[in-house]
Amino acid sequence: MTAQQLYEIILKKRSFLCVGLDTETAKIPEHLLKSDDPVFEFNRRIIDATAEYAVAFKPNVAFYECNGTRGWESLARTISYIKENHPDCFVIADAKRGDIGNTSKMYARAFFDDLNADAVTVAPYMGEDSVSPFLSYDGKWVILLALTSNKGADDFQYHAEDGERLFEKVLRISQKWGSSDNMMYVVGATRAEMLKEVRAIAPDHFLLVPGIGAQGGSLSEVVRYGMNSRCGLLVNSSRAIIFADSSENFDKIAAEKAREVQQEMAGYLG
Numbered sequence: 175m176t177a178q179q180l181y182e183i184i185l186k187k188r189s190f191l192c193v194g195l196d197t198e199t200a201k202i203p204e205h206l207l208k209s210d211d212p213v214f215e216f217n218r219r220i221i222d223a224t225a226e227y228a229v230a231f232k233p234n235v236a237f238y239e240c241n242g243t244r245g246w247e248s249l250a251r252t253i254s255y256i257k258e259n260h261p262d263c264f265v266i267a268d269a270k271r272g273d274i275g276n277t278s279k280m281y282a283r284a285f286f287d288d289l290n291a292d293a294v295t296v297a298p299y300m301g302e303d304s305v306s307p308f309l310s311y312d313g314k315w316v317i318l319l320a321l322t323s324n325k326g327a328d329d330f331q332y333h334a335e336d337g338e339r340l341f342e343k344v345l346r347i348s349q350k351w352g353s354s355d356n357m358m359y360v361v362g363a364t365r366a367e368m369l370k371e372v373r374a375i376a377p378d379h380f381l382l383v384p385g386i387g388a389q390g391g392s393l394s395e396v397v398r399y400g401m402n403s404r405c406g407l408l409v410n411s412s413r414a415i416i417f418a419d420s421s422e423n424f425d426k427i428a429a430e431k432a433r434e435v436q437q438e439m440a441g442y443l444g
Contacts, residue, residue: 194412323362363391
């Protein structure tokens, strides 16, 4: 999917919502636990219920890998289901990979060749040769961790040397590796005011912004500081949508929550 195609879907759906599929078995409604693959069955119903309001889905790979080979199968089935039934939705494998070149090459094969995800989140700490294997795939995206909103972000990301903070250096240097057509950045919503500084360095790139909903981030502030002339945002909500209800009508409640976010987003798109 190209940047232009993604922008057209945003305009068509009047939404820049990404639904995070952080699916925990312990939180799946009890009546689904009798199915052969409860994680996939839960995801399938969430996906069908929210796809008209979302432009992207983001399975967090950790919530699948913790279940071993069975979890990987659930992840593969989930991505395949989205591709086959909702092809206008962008699929992000939230894996936060990044290693020496030959290892990253294998990670890229796993997520792009095997799983057929549209994008994968990548950690930039090991530099260009750890990221470039992911960028070698036409039509695929790297979503580079730039500025996160967890408490530990203060340990490194704001460290300054010669007047430049580490996250600013990541943004500046990484733009030499890829372009706004194959690279996005992760910027946490709970520090939305920092989006203005990110935009000063990367005005044209899409930003994946987690943290609204259960984590307390403000959509209005994300838009205020982070939106560009072509939207340029994918705003993620996970728990506030997928775990809004645990009854047999959980998917209907998830749809209502997704629609609420989409309606607010539509107002910002003009």
